[in-house]
Amino acid sequence: MQGEQALAGRSVLAGGTGGWQWFTQLTTNHGPCRLMADTTVNQGLQLEGDMHGLSNHSRVRAPDDARDPAAPGAPDTQRRSWSLLVLLSVAQFMVILDATIVNVALPSIARSLSFGAGGLQWVVTAYVLASGGLVLLGGRAADLVGRRRIFLVGLAVFTAASLASGLAPTAAALIAARAGQGLGAALLTPAALSILTTSYAGAQRAAALGVWGAMGGAGAAAGVMAGGMLTSWLGWRSVFLVNVPVGLAAGLLALHMVPRSGSASRFGRGLDLPGAALAVAGVVTVVYAFAGTPAHGWASARTLLLFALAVVLLTVFAAVERRTENPLVPAQIWRTRSLVVGVLVMLGATGILVGTFFLNSLYLQGAQGSSALRVGLEFLPLALVIGAGAHLASRLLPRAGSRALIVAGLVLMGGGALLLTTVSARSGYLTGLLPGLLVIGAGTGLVLPAATITAMSDIAEEHAGLASGLMTTAHEIGAAVGVAVFSAVAVAVDGGIAAGYRHGFAVAAAIAAGLALIAAFAAPVVRPAAGLRVAVH
Numbered sequence: 001m002q003g004e005q006a007l008a009g010r011s012v013l014a015g016g017t018g019g020w021q022w023f024t025q026l027t028t029n030h031g032p033c034r035l036m037a038d039t040t041v042n043q044g045l046q047l048e049g050d051m052h053g054l055s056n057h058s059r060v061r062a063p064d065d066a067r068d069p070a071a072p073g074a075p076d077t078q079r080r081s082w083s084l085l086v087l088l089s090v091a092q093f094m095v096i097l098d099a100t101i102v103n104v105a106l107p108s109i110a111r112s113l114s115f116g117a118g119g120l121q122w123v124v125t126a127y128v129l130a131s132g133g134l135v136l137l138g139g140r141a142a143d144l145v146g147r148r149r150i151f152l153v154g155l156a157v158f159t160a161a162s163l164a165s166g167l168a169p170t171a172a173a174l175i176a177a178r179a180g181q182g183l184g185a186a187l188l189t190p191a192a193l194s195i196l197t198t199s200y201a202g203a204q205r206a207a208a209l210g211v212w213g214a215m216g217g218a219g220a221a222a223g224v225m226a227g228g229m230l231t232s233w234l235g236w237r238s239v240f241l242v243n244v245p246v247g248l249a250a251g252l253l254a255l256h257m258v259p260r261s262g263s264a265s266r267f268g269r270g271l272d273l274p275g276a277a278l279a280v281a282g283v284v285t286v287v288y289a290f291a292g293t294p295a296h297g298w299a300s301a302r303t304l305l306l307f308a309l310a311v312v313l314l315t316v317f318a319a320v321e322r323r324t325e326n327p328l329v330p331a332q333i334w335r336t337r338s339l340v341v342g343v344l345v346m347l348g349a350t351g352i353l354v355g356t357f358f359l360n361s362l363y364l365q366g367a368q369g370s371s372a373l374r375v376g377l378e379f380l381p382l383a384l385v386i387g388a389g390a391h392l393a394s395r396l397l398p399r400a401g402s403r404a405l406i407v408a409g410l411v412l413m414g415g416g417a418l419l420l421t422t423v424s425a426r427s428g429y430l431t432g433l434l435p436g437l438l439v440i441g442a443g444t445g446l447v448l449p450a451a452t453i454t455a456m457s458d459i460a461e462e463h464a465g466l467a468s469g470l471m472t473t474a475h476e477i478g479a480a481v482g483v484a485v486f487s488a489v490a491v492a493v494d495g496g497i498a499a500g501y502r503h504g505f506a507v508a509a510a511i512a513a514g515l516a517l518i519a520a521f522a523a524p525v526v527r528p529a530a531g532l533r534v535a536v537h
Contacts, residue, residue: 132476389445
């Protein structure tokens with residue numbers, strides 16, 4: 001099949017910031033040699049087994065304990081207690097829970113800390129900017145400094161920042177503490193997954209990775225419900241303080257249960273710290289410029305200067321990456337068309353999805369007077385339909401290919417956004433909001449797995465971890481930019497969120513349409529190998 005690429009794959013739907021993410025195992029078929037790529041949006045990628053790159057046919061021999069855990073007859077050289085898996089899963093559950101639990105609490109936070117127009121989005125944006133902007137650095141630090149050390153540091157930072165968030169006396173203090181939570185998550189998540197994959201072998205590793213993916217989905221769904229219950233019964237501060245006892249207990253247990261890594265280098269050696277700082281500064285400046293547009297205008301000197309500064313920072317980042325010995329993102333990776341398309345689609349689709357959570361949380365509680373608990377329940381159908389769409393995608397991918405599903409999913413997301421532009425103050429939830437939410441959810445379920453498979457389809461094994469990290473970063477940065485853009489559009493209209501809600505989703509529909517056109521012409525067609533389907537659990 002010229003122009004098409006065949007992959008054997010297995011995807012697991014998992015929860016992420018404001019939405020759903022993917023744990024995808026891709027397998028190339030080159031005789032006895034396979035490339036297993038764990039591409040988790042929010043976690044790093046693991047390479048296992050005797051490998052052939054999808055575009056690089058050089059043979060790499062992996063150690064015995066890194067063989068494909070799902071392969072028939074994979075050896076179990078030693079069995080490890082499942083208690084370590086429970087510990088790592090609890091830590092990751094806490095991180096994913098915190099990414100979604102805050103959405104329902106936003107109106108209560110705004111009232112308590114007197115957030116100004118456009119400022120509330122930073123409660124979400126600060127977290128995803130820090131976690132997405134630094135996750136590549138966190139994964140690299142785990143390799144160089146030691147997985148156990150980085151896991152413990154990340155857990156400590158996340159727990160301390162959760163306490164600071166729960167006790168924050170001002171809006172600025174809460175935003176700073178949320179950025180601290182994002183930093184902790186960027187260190188904790190890749191280190192935890194690395195510990196898991198190096199501690200278990202054979203069938204145990206396969207089972208452990210399945211539990212890891214399931215924990216992601218459970219955390220996202222639980223966050224929607226827990227946010228409503230905790231905010232209604234104990235107040236918004238409890239959504240952060242609940243992490244403190246869990247983090248302390250996990251840290252004490254980790255000191256005794258997490259195995260020590262091998263030799264580790266001094267922190268900072270081999271890490272592209274200047275590149276990471278410039279990348280985060282550039283993206284933060286872009287988001288800050290968007291956030292200030294409601295108050296200052298799109299053509300104001302402040303807005304234009306901030307966008308110009310962002311361009312300068314990102315240009316300097318690109319120059320630093322070309323000259324540094326160990327760049328965070330090597331320039332040649334962007335020559336892979338399938339990866340560029342996959343990253344772009346992930347960025348836009350996540351922005352639309354997280355923007356949908358953000359705007360509807362404010363609209364349901366502000367314009368329609370729903371309680372936090374009720375909003376949590378009203379978001380559940382959206383989460384369930386994303387899962388159903390993902391399951392459908394797993395069955396359609398072998399026949400339809402990834403490009404068709406990406407385009408169809410984006411068309412659905414755009415159509416759902418258009419439905420939400422018809423919502424008015426008199427619209428009820430069942431007839432006004434729910435149809436649009438369900439259509440957006442169905443489209444999201446089709447897009448995410450297809451975009452992930454597309455992105456990883458032509459990546460050589462030496463760049464697979466980097467490509468997975470870029471997809472993770474696209475997911476988190478997409479969430480930050482999506483919230484910033486939709487918030488800026490919605491609150492710029494006189495009348496607040498009730499009047500600006502429709503404008504926000506008009507922008508979402510336009511973005512989805514533009515991405516669908518790009519994907520239709522630029523995305524390659526990737527199909528799982530004939531006779532295999534991508535299973536969703």
